[in-house]
Amino acid sequence: MIHIDEVTLREIRLPLRTPFRISSGTVSHRRILLLQLRDRSGAVGWSECVAAEHPNYSPETIDTAWLMLRDWILPLVLEAPLEAPNHVHPRLERKVRGHPMAKAAAEMGIWELAARMEGVPLARMLGGTQDRVPVGISLGIQDSPEALVEVARAALEEGYRKIKLKIAPGEDFDYVSRVREALGSEAPLMVDANSAYSLGDAPELARLDELDLMMIEQPLDRTDLLQHARLQERIRTPICLDESIDCLDRARDMLELKSGRIVNVKPGRVGGFAPALAIHHLCQKGEIPVWCGGMLESGIGRAHNVALASLPNFQLPGDLSPSARYWSRDIVDPEWTMDEEGRVQVPLDRPGMGVTVDEERVEALTVRRERIGPGG
Numbered sequence: 549m550i551h552i553d554e555v556t557l558r559e560i561r562l563p564l565r566t567p568f569r570i571s572s573g574t575v576s577h578r579r580i581l582l583l584q585l586r587d588r589s590g591a592v593g594w595s596e597c598v599a600a601e602h603p604n605y606s607p608e609t610i611d612t613a614w615l616m617l618r619d620w621i622l623p624l625v626l627e628a629p630l631e632a633p634n635h636v637h638p639r640l641e642r643k644v645r646g647h648p649m650a651k652a653a654a655e656m657g658i659w660e661l662a663a664r665m666e667g668v669p670l671a672r673m674l675g676g677t678q679d680r681v682p683v684g685i686s687l688g689i690q691d692s693p694e695a696l697v698e699v700a701r702a703a704l705e706e707g708y709r710k711i712k713l714k715i716a717p718g719e720d721f722d723y724v725s726r727v728r729e730a731l732g733s734e735a736p737l738m739v740d741a742n743s744a745y746s747l748g749d750a751p752e753l754a755r756l757d758e759l760d761l762m763m764i765e766q767p768l769d770r771t772d773l774l775q776h777a778r779l780q781e782r783i784r785t786p787i788c789l790d791e792s793i794d795c796l797d798r799a800r801d802m803l804e805l806k807s808g809r810i811v812n813v814k815p816g817r818v819g820g821f822a823p824a825l826a827i828h829h830l831c832q833k834g835e836i837p838v839w840c841g842g843m844l845e846s847g848i849g850r851a852h853n854v855a856l857a858s859l860p861n862f863q864l865p866g867d868l869s870p871s872a873r874y875w876s877r878d879i880v881d882p883e884w885t886m887d888e889e890g891r892v893q894v895p896l897d898r899p900g901m902g903v904t905v906d907e908e909r910v911e912a913l914t915v916r917r918e919r920i921g922p923g924g
């Protein structure tokens with residue numbers, strides 16, 4: 549039994565080493581919502597909410613997530629003991645519509661806590677089978693094609709197994725074709741549009757077919773599953789959905805409608821580990837490869853992502869870059885690293901998420917805090 553008796557919400561601010569630009573906006577420092585959950589036995593679990601400051605990727609923001617957690621989600625978690633971590637998701641779904649990122653933060657923290665209480669690594673508790681996971685890098689939109697070629701070349705030399713280039717209308721074919729020319733036909737390239745196009749852009753998107761990309765991620769709006777299916781009929785490059793898949797049912801719809809051929813699974817976007825596992829299993833059955841995306845997480849969110857990415861159908865490299873790619877210093881010990889073959893090691897030698905939170909540093913970075921206990 550899990551009896552959560554206290555949860556501390558914290559906002560920390562962490563500057564990115566380099567600003568990150570996607571089609572809908574730029575982020576230069578992250579406002580990160582962390583959860584520290586305490587069981588009656590004294591055991592503690594940590595998690596991170598992936599919601600960003602601006603509602604340009606998803607409708608949720610760090611501020612909506614804070615409100616939903618405090619007023620609606622955590623009261624449900626505190627209200628009665630839980631038999632197992634996979635009971636959290638259905639309990640939240642019964643009473644709260646939407647807000648998958650806020651729900652995921654609570655849910656994933658309880659999995660982490662449960663793994664620590666049972667003395668098993670989180671990856672094992674989730675059913676992970678891989679002890680190393682190949683890593684990809686996500687490169688923001690650069691000021692010129694030349695600048696993009698330089699960062700992409702450096703990424704390939706560092707050993708990254710997948711190089712994702714962010715694109716937007718007008719900053720697409722010219723940029724990506726220059727990278728393809730410079731890095732050669734073997735370089736594992738893909739693009740991510742973050743919903744910047746419409747079906748009318750199909751002719752421009754079809755031009756990308758000649759660049760032999762592993763996939764194009766989320767070209768159209770998050771709600772356009774049908775239009776993604778129409779687009780997939782007109783382009784050869786596999787479509788991968790990210791923003792569109794915010795719960796298990798949308799993954800089912802995608803498979804049924806053939807809205808794409810690959811899924812980017814971010815547990816923090818789909819409502820937590822239980823729905824992420826269900827999406828993983830569904831895609832495995834449907835022979836749809838999945839990979840683990842990222843949301844510029846701190847080392848806590850990354851720990852949760854790495855644990856999930858150790859499952860067998862995570863066949864493609866995940867956006868699981870090492871700590872040093874994002875931060876001058878991460879908030880966990882040890883920091884996340886990548887080996888020469890472009891892989892991250894799954895921590896299987898420690899219970900829970902496998903890294904220790906640098907609580908002193910978290911304390912120093914905290915700009916806002918709220919303690920939620922039984923009765924509010």
Ligand code: OSB
Nearest residue numbers: 605686841842843844845867869
């Ligand atoms: O679309 O995958 C995305 C970052 C913020 C918001 C959306 C996305 C991203 C990334 C970064 O691509 C991946 C990473 O964490 O390295």
Ligand code: MG
Nearest residue numbers: 740765766790
């Ligand atoms: Mg994406």
